[in-house]
Amino acid sequence: MTAPLVDICSVSHRFGQQTVLKNVSLQIEPGSYTILLGPSGSGKTTLLSILGGFVTPSEGKVLIRGEDCTAVPPAKRPTTTVFQDYALFPHMSVGGNVGFGLRMQGIDAATRNARAREALALVGLSTAFDKKPHQLSGGQRQRVALARALVVEPAVLLLDEPLGALDLKLRRQMQDELKAIQKRVGTAFIHVTHDQEEAMALADHCVVMNDGRIQDEGPPERVYARPATRFSATFMGESTLISGAVTAAKDGTIAVATQVGPLSLTGALPAGTTVALAVRPEHLVLGAAGGAVGLGTAKVSDVVFQGSFKRVLAVSAQDPALHFIAKVAAAAAVQPGDIVAVSCDAGDIILLAS
């Protein structure tokens, strides 16, 4: 096993009285696309600033390529950042912007212009070399910022909500391009976002953060299918959460008393443990011909047509505090006010300790 490219060891950080990172450890593999996903205030941006050298953590260490970089200033560490507002130099041409890092390394003008042109070609902006940043659109500025950060061949590229300022269509398009560019250059990307769709589309490795801690990390497919915590079950895609308590455990099967009645599940938790059962919207079945596990009946409160499917919200008849979120076929005849049976397959229930 090779050493990780970046090794964050038990990092904590405080701003004044407020602790924004609590004992965070994380390894980044070479050539990976890592997404730090979390709501605002989750500490993801602080973690990125610590990686970039703009913030020195109160406790813990950051190793990059095996070297301790914890207190190394941004200029001296092998990372570059794509800022949320792009932070292009307004008085320089696009070529001057992209070549700036090379200029700081003392590389001669001819070489750096050639390399700046290459980097611009990589992001599909070869014609913009002599333009000024204010002559470009938002998406183009984004690409210039990317080229400027990549041209110095960093060990790690840090992206701080790089798509946040773009409109939805452009965001999806840039998302595909980011992934393609990352595969082509092979640099490790660490990308901060609060958009879970962006996270699922881009990440090789998805890190879900909340309240200064890592809630869950792994391939996005795994994080989605088998979230480790309640938070990641609801933040990385939606889930219906049914709370309950284990009443008996025997031979890998547990009996759980829930809001919708007793259920029998596979699991190995001791009796008395309080749990949450998460079910993804696409796994909930509405109507009589349902799955193996009955979840009682519910009254449909809202149906939202979303093009390829309908999103149905329903309130449990057994416990009005329980709200089901289900995804049904666009053609399904569901109306607000309907009383429907709710069920799912046993394998689709995600058992979470709570």
Next chain:
Amino acid sequence: MRSSTVAKAIRILSGLYAIAIYGFIFLPVVVLVLFSLQATSFPIPPFTGPSLRWYDAVLADTRLTSALVNSLLVAAISSAVAVTLGFLSAWGFARFVLPGSGLLRGLITLPLTVSYLIIGMGLLVLFNWAGVPKSLLAAGIGHVVINLPLCFAIIYSQMGDHQINIERAARDLGAPEWKVLLLITVPVMAPAIFAGFFLSMTFSWDEFVISFLLTRFDTTLPVEIWNLLRSGLNPKTNAVGSLVFAVSIVLVVMFELMLLRRKPA
């Protein structure tokens, strides 16, 4: 019908009022410039010009021309120093968390509210004690004292947060701190820096009290004009006054161009 007549009367009256105000402001200048073109020896009606003989007389007077050069030198050098110091202090206050930042910012702009006479007298006492002779250098230092707060205020007001990330980006790409300042912050702040420079030039150029108190043999143009006025009015004083006014206008226009030209990036 009647209401439209009233409206018309109000329009005419406000027009007259505007003319009176602008007349009050500009008439002295117009009279000054007009009688600088007088052909005879007294700057009083009737107007006998136009003639450039008094401008010739000014340019032939070596005391006036050397004072003019002195004034330009003092203005340019003291403004350059004031704008440099003002920029550095604005950058420091905008980018670093300093203890007592608000109080220190207040102190640095405080000289704006103190009269030039007090500043001049203070410097006179101080220089006397420190053994700095009365000279153009002493007057230049005085001009830095009055213009630094102004440059600071102009540049500080234009130092926004969005530039912080631009500076960070430069650091991130390997720029040492002095290169960040020289290659990024100064060019980005150029409009405010030039605006501060030209406004300082304008104030230094026709500043009288401090120059009067702090210079002796070589002196600046306003002080030399004052010397000239002591021997009574003649069209030569009008001509030199018009020259001072023309230079001031150029400086103020430069200042306004710099401040208005800036565009958000």
